[in-house]
Amino acid sequence: MxxxxxxxxVMAVIVALSIVTILNRPTEKDFERWLQDEYMIDCNEDCSIIEMKSVNGDITERIKSDDIRGTYSPGLFTLRISRQYKSLDDPLHIIHIDxxxxxxxxxPLHTDDGR
Incomplete structure (x- = not known):
């Protein structure tokens, strides 16, 4: 007995933790807020275009980048987003966010500023 x-x-604890984890799974809105808080990157409603500040010496410019390739993988417990952005001003400037x-x-699994 x-x-x-x-x-x-033990099963009740596992089920309760699973339910809490599923309900706390982040959304794309959370991803937008995370980009803003962590990297000060602004994005449009679906994050297909991002805008970030670049500081070169005393010059501050806003760089807009367009999504050239990306994956969105929602899972039961996780959300994985991997995107590559190409600068609209400099096509050789590619940013990879994973x-x-x-x-x-x-x-972050892999965040790269490829210049």
């Missing part, structure tokens, strides 16, 4: 209650308790969202937070 004791093993049965232990098993039921993040995974889990339990309400995003974790």
């Amino acid at each position: 004791n093993k049965r209650w232990t098993f039921l308790f 993040v995974i969202g889990f339990n309400g937070r995003f974790y």
Whole structure:
């Protein structure tokens, strides 16, 4: 009888943690806020165009980049977003953002500023 209650308790804890994790899975709106907070990158409603500040000496300019390739992979517990952006001013300037969202937070897997 004791093993049965232990098993039921462990299963209840696993189910409760799974439900909390599923409900806390980040959304694309969370991704937009994370980009703004972490890297000060502004993006449009679907993040197909991003705008960021570039500081060269005393000159500050805003660089707009267009999404050239990207993946959006929603999972049961996670959200993975991988995108490459090409600068509209300098086609050789490519930015790669690869993040995974889990339990309400995003974790960079690979973020690259390829110049």
